[in-house]
Amino acid sequence: MTLLEFASGPGLQWALWIFVFGVVWRLIGALFLLSRKDLTKPREYNSMKAGLGAILSRSAPAHAFEKSIRFQHVTGYVWHFALFVSVLFFAPHILFFKSVLGFGWPHLPNTIILVTAITATAVLIALLIRRATHPVQRFISTVDDYISIFVVLIPLITGILAFAHFGARYETLLAIHLLSVEAMLIWFPFSKLMHAIMTMPARYQAGTAFGRRGVKA
């Protein structure tokens, strides 16, 4: 069995099993935490409005911090947008998703994907440097942050190398790219990467909880 056969076969299967197992475990665990007895009479509120309102209000920086977190805010959006475009609209990726999900969608030209992938990589490296050098960020960062950045950065770099056929044979680069994605999938459920799934529901839940108490979120 070659490295690529392992990476696109058993390696992928194990990574997906662990990913699904971990994500379901954490989601179910979190859902069960939700039921809580009301100690006072809930206020009159629209739970959907409160939930969606919190999702929206937390998508923009709080006014008081607007200036001080502008860099992080902008780079955060650029990074996520560039990542999503690179992951979801590169033709070989769509073929990969199609083999897993059974359906595909239109792709973008490779040149656009190359720009978004390089942007995502550069922004993530800049954010990593900032995290490691900024006193406050450094203080609040844990090993989880650094590992999470690392397991996302490596697929980006190996992906660009595989795309450019640079550094090693294509099949080797593709195998390393797949293995790095698998490492990310395995790390995902047990780390801060879970924010990709948890962020929106958590904001929604916070919004409804505030709504019940009559707090404007």
Place this chain on the structure above:
Amino acid sequence: MRKDQTLGEFLRSQGVSRRGFLKYCSATASLMALPPSAVAQVAEALATARRPSVIWLSFQECTGCTESLTRSHAPTVESLIFDAISLDYHHTLQAAAGHGAEAAREAAMEENKGKYLLVVDGSIPAGNNGYSTIAGISNYDMLIDTAKDAFAIVAVGTCAAFGGLPQASPNPTGAVSVSDIITDKPIINVSGCPPIPVVITGVLAHFLTFGTIPALDALGRPAAFFGQNIHDRCYRRPFYERGEFAETFDDEGARKGWCLYKLGCKGPTTYNACATLKWNQGASFPIQSGHGCIGCSEPSFWDKGGFYDPISAGNWGSRDALLGAAAAGAALGVGSALAARARKRKAQAQEEA
């Protein structure tokens, strides 16, 4: 052709001009990635070379490799060089059969001890010697016997080089490649199903010119021919970069000659000279004729998923296994949530007490 005739004499007798011969030498030198200064050496060596003795053993094969090498449409210099070798044993092409043919092989081996080239096509059944025999001799025994006094071995075709189709799962004959059995001789793997004719004559030309085997890649293939992958040399590559893909074999993209990646082309992971040398006197190659590369010069190409599955497709296993993982995760989630609640109740009870 007389046995003592040089290659140069033979080619002249066949009407090949000096100009045509030198053209071939230049092309061969550049194909083998030799500097221009080596052309004269190639020409000199080839012109004065005596006919090398070649013994060709055909084992578990389909004769496609022999067809590829002998059925050139026009008598090219390549095919004439192939004609010029002293093919002392080839049971598909020779008139003799049975013990007479075996006697010819033994005589050639004796006469050219340590100097003859052994060409093998087809894999060797290691599971049971009885699966493939010639004149009652098993492939395994014949290979061991003929290889021991050979100068070098050329494994022609993917079956001889890597096991090929006979080795494909479930490999009923226990097929193995030449290099799985012979470990003490130089082996040149000229893989492909079939290999490109000019690659085998290029290897022969190298052998005639320098008396050595050419530089090989990690899989024992001549690096000059197998050094680059099809995708990097494909004339359809710009369509790949632009994201223009044929979605089916008869859509607009296919008619416009767009990239065949989505239709399972294995060009990016296949190393061969098809995209540059092409086939049938440079007329075309599979991708040019509208079908993706199937990766036939790579080991285990039959078992690397479907020919029409894109390279980036993953084998993610069964849905049941994923559902099982989800169920296990759900069970653990419920269990840990219940345990957390129990701990909370206990703490509350302790607090109240």
